[in-house]
Amino acid sequence: MPLTQDRKQELIGTYQVHETDTGSPEVQVAMLSDRINQLTEHLRSHPKDFSSRRGLLKLIGRRKQLLAYLAANEADRYRALVDRLGLRR
Structure with a gap:
């Protein structure tokens, strides 16, 4: 289900x-993270939905690229975003 x-x-x-x-x-990563969380919940109840799993992996890759860009160019913004979204433990 896409974002409303x-x-x-x-x-x-x-x-x-x-x-x-x-x-x-920051906005792009937040939207991707929300969509990733939705797809993760979907896949918990539909474990054989391989098309959605592929889409999830593509979203994770896109988020990873954006986070790498932020980390390389603006480390303080990266750290603030990761803390706000709770991505790293």
Whole structure:
């Protein structure tokens, strides 16, 4: 199930860097993380859904690329985002 418009606006409002920001790495990672969490829950109840598993792996790879970009270019923003999303333990 894709992100609803309301949920997307909520994520953008929470993670945006400035007032008109909709595409910063922080916002993109937050939206990907939400979608990854949804797909993870779906796969817990549908373990043989291999098409969704492939989509999940693609989303994880995209999030990993964005996080690597942030870590390389703006380490403090990266650390703040990881803490806010609770990605690293």
